[in-house]
Amino acid sequence: MTTTAPTAPAAPASLSGAGAVVELDAVEKRYGTHRALAGLSLRVEPGEFLSLLGPSGCGKTTALRALAGLEAIDAGAIRIDGEDVANTPANKRDMGMVFQQYSLFPHMTVRQNVAFGLEMRKVPSSERKSRVVDALDMVHLADFADRFPHQLSGGQQQRVALARALVTRPRVLLLDEPLSALDAKVRVSLREEIRRIQSDLGITTVFVTHDQEEALAVSDRIAVMNAGDIEQIGTPEELYRSPSSAFTADFVGQSNRLGGDLRGGDVFVYGFRVPALDLTVADGPVLAYVRPEDIAFAAEGVTGRVVSSSFLGSIRRTTVRLDDDTIVTVQHEVGDRRVSGDSVAVRLLGAPVAVAPVS
Amino acid sequence: MAAVSAGAPARPAGPARPAGPARSARTSRPARTGGPARAPRFGTAPSLGTAAVVLIVVGLVFAVPLVALLQFTFRQGTDGSLTTAHYTALADPANAGTYQPVFDGLGASLLIAVIAVAIVLLVLLPAQVITALHHPRLRRILEFVCLVPITVPVVVLVVGFVPVYQFVAQVFGSGAWTLSFAIGIIALPFAFRPISAAITAMDLITLTEAARSLGASWWTVTWRVLLPNLRRGILAACFLTITVVLGEYTLASFLSRTTFQTALLLVQGTDPYVAAIFSLGALVFGFLLLVAIGRIGQRRTRVRRPHPKDPA
Numbered sequence: 001m002t003t004t005a006p007t008a009p010a011a012p013a014s015l016s017g018a019g020a021v022v023e024l025d026a027v028e029k030r031y032g033t034h035r036a037l038a039g040l041s042l043r044v045e046p047g048e049f050l051s052l053l054g055p056s057g058c059g060k061t062t063a064l065r066a067l068a069g070l071e072a073i074d075a076g077a078i079r080i081d082g083e084d085v086a087n088t089p090a091n092k093r094d095m096g097m098v099f100q101q102y103s104l105f106p107h108m109t110v111r112q113n114v115a116f117g118l119e120m121r122k123v124p125s126s127e128r129k130s131r132v133v134d135a136l137d138m139v140h141l142a143d144f145a146d147r148f149p150h151q152l153s154g155g156q157q158q159r160v161a162l163a164r165a166l167v168t169r170p171r172v173l174l175l176d177e178p179l180s181a182l183d184a185k186v187r188v189s190l191r192e193e194i195r196r197i198q199s200d201l202g203i204t205t206v207f208v209t210h211d212q213e214e215a216l217a218v219s220d221r222i223a224v225m226n227a228g229d230i231e232q233i234g235t236p237e238e239l240y241r242s243p244s245s246a247f248t249a250d251f252v253g254q255s256n257r258l259g260g261d262l263r264g265g266d267v268f269v270y271g272f273r274v275p276a277l278d279l280t281v282a283d284g285p286v287l288a289y290v291r292p293e294d295i296a297f298a299a300e301g302v303t304g305r306v307v308s309s310s311f312l313g314s315i316r317r318t319t320v321r322l323d324d325d326t327i328v329t330v331q332h333e334v335g336d337r338r339v340s341g342d343s344v345a346v347r348l349l350g351a352p353v354a355v356a357p358v359s
Numbered sequence: 360m361a362a363v364s365a366g367a368p369a370r371p372a373g374p375a376r377p378a379g380p381a382r383s384a385r386t387s388r389p390a391r392t393g394g395p396a397r398a399p400r401f402g403t404a405p406s407l408g409t410a411a412v413v414l415i416v417v418g419l420v421f422a423v424p425l426v427a428l429l430q431f432t433f434r435q436g437t438d439g440s441l442t443t444a445h446y447t448a449l450a451d452p453a454n455a456g457t458y459q460p461v462f463d464g465l466g467a468s469l470l471i472a473v474i475a476v477a478i479v480l481l482v483l484l485p486a487q488v489i490t491a492l493h494h495p496r497l498r499r500i501l502e503f504v505c506l507v508p509i510t511v512p513v514v515v516l517v518v519g520f521v522p523v524y525q526f527v528a529q530v531f532g533s534g535a536w537t538l539s540f541a542i543g544i545i546a547l548p549f550a551f552r553p554i555s556a557a558i559t560a561m562d563l564i565t566l567t568e569a570a571r572s573l574g575a576s577w578w579t580v581t582w583r584v585l586l587p588n589l590r591r592g593i594l595a596a597c598f599l600t601i602t603v604v605l606g607e608y609t610l611a612s613f614l615s616r617t618t619f620q621t622a623l624l625l626v627q628g629t630d631p632y633v634a635a636i637f638s639l640g641a642l643v644f645g646f647l648l649l650v651a652i653g654r655i656g657q658r659r660t661r662v663r664r665p666h667p668k669d670p671a
Contacts, residue, residue: 070572090571090572091571091572095572097572103568105566105569105588107587116573116583165572
């Protein structure tokens with residue numbers, strides 16, 4: 001990525017369109033006996049950037065492909081601006097899609113690739129040319145118009161794929177893990193570029209990812225998926241700070257699973273009292289999901305020995321084996337350096353935690 | 360393709376390597392200028408000398424019979440003198456009666472080749488594409504079916520074909536072209552492989568889905584995306600089918616049709632020189648087809664070099 005310019009041009013007017021409302025209503029999809037989508041319902045607001053986040057096999061890609069028309073659904077409705085498209089073939093749905101795999105047509109130049117969707121829509125040649133140029137400008141690849149896909153790096157290919165998906169002014173942009181084949185640095189810069197372009201164009205976007213950090217970084221809202229349905233949907237902050245279930249707490253961000261005792265809405269963990277987030281769990285022994293930043297080193301507290309410590313740039317994370325052999329991860333300042341074998345004491349800071357009954 | 364290297368030219372050896380005794384003198388020298396004799400050998404390739412010997416032996420095995428055949432077509436009687444008379448005789452109207460079967464057979468074989476290629480393009484190719492797109496689990500079965508003909512000797516196949524062809528003759532008559540059905544089957548293994556390789560080489564499903572999501576109909580997907588990317592494999596399949604047809608003898612002979620090969624045998628009795636000339640011609644034609652296949656492949660690979668100015 002040479003051209004992540006600070007002078008990002010505003011999205012060209014030729015490409016912006018109004019965002020559409022996307023609704024999935026009790027969508028079911030079965031593969032044999034396996035229910036890939038178990039009555040999934042979801043509403044994406046106009047211009048919203050919504051991520052479907054979940055472990056592999058949770059149905060997030062199936063949901064996206066059903067939305068794109070690449071997978072037929074067994075029950076339910078899919079509506080774009082109120083119009084049911086469940087039986088509309090993929091080529092008539094007017095959605096732009098970027099795939100996980102490199103999907104540029106290898107026998108066409110970048111320019112021909114981007115123009116393909118416009119040709120399908122019978123856009124006149126002169127308008128086609130200017131829109132292709134606009135789209136390539138938007139992803140900073142105007143100079144690469146006459147290259148073939150194999151002459152581009154992975155990141156450039158995905159940017160061309162993004163331009164190709166957006167040049168037709170689709171009603172919805174679908175992103176199927178478009179960054180997963182790229183290396184870490186390109187991944188971060190491209191996800192920011194995608195987010196910038198998406199905000200500029202105001203296009204409703206559904207982004208599938210299994211990378212929680214990626215989802216937290218770019219989304220307006222995140223739908224955490226599990227077993228073909230939505231486990232929790234909310235803003236990144238909500239999901240991180242108030243996970244409604246143990247699954248979300250475990251999947252979004254990092255958590256220490258500590259045994260505790262739930263009594264009247266509070267959990268007692270190692271003698272520390274912290275509020276529980278989920279009030280539906282019955283009193284009794286529970287697992288509390290405590291974030292590494294909600295635990296700190298202290299002069300007094302639960303004692304243990306340092307196992308390892310990782311330097312993460314602006315913070316440090318240290319793994320401690322408590323005296324009862326429980327492993328906890330503590331997030332702390334970089335300056336506070338701990339060495340393997342150090343005797344330490346930790347305490348809980350009292351932030352609300354997700355709880356799950358001990359089964 | 361994910362990570363394109365920075366494009367720095369490969370250095371022959373580390374510049375900061377301490378200058379050890381004899382060893383460094385050898386390793387730090389690039390192989391190109393150092394000469395093959397003393398340079399230590401790495402990798403799996405055999406030495407130049409071994410490679411040359413192998414190539415020469417293999418080349419001779421192929422070349423000697425061909426050169427002998429070529430020499431034979433110029434031979435005059437048994438005293439060893441050479442003449443072009445056999446070639447000029449081909450054009451002589453007086454011999455037309457003798458050579459006519461060869462031309463008839465050649466015509467029949469070319470017609471069979473056209474029909475067999477049509478079978479490959481209209482039956483095998485769609486079957487392979489549809490299997491890859493919609494029924495990937497059937498791929499193994501299709502592969503097995505297509506490869507069976509190569510495992511069964513043609514003579515055995517013919518035994519099965521004889522009763523079938525009694526029926527075929529009733530429906531389509533006994534023209535030599537009807538052989539194209541049987542030869543189409545014999546050519547299956549040769550046609551299947553290159554198409555299969557081309558399908559594997561491209562990400563058929565993703566490209567199709569990308570084109571669909573961009574608004575392309577199935578027809579457009581086939582015409583604008585699939586066929587251009589499968590072109591190499593399709594051409595190779597067609598060329599190989601043609602060479603199989605031109606070389607086919609057993610089927611035609613057992614089913615009593617006149618094709619190029621059976622006609623050659625027929626004419627050989629009266630004029631062995633003409634048979635040799637045509638055999639040589641067929642071999643050269645087949646050779647040219649194979650070179651053409653190689654060229655098509657090469658053109659693509661040559662373009663595939665990474666662009667030197669590419670950033671990561």
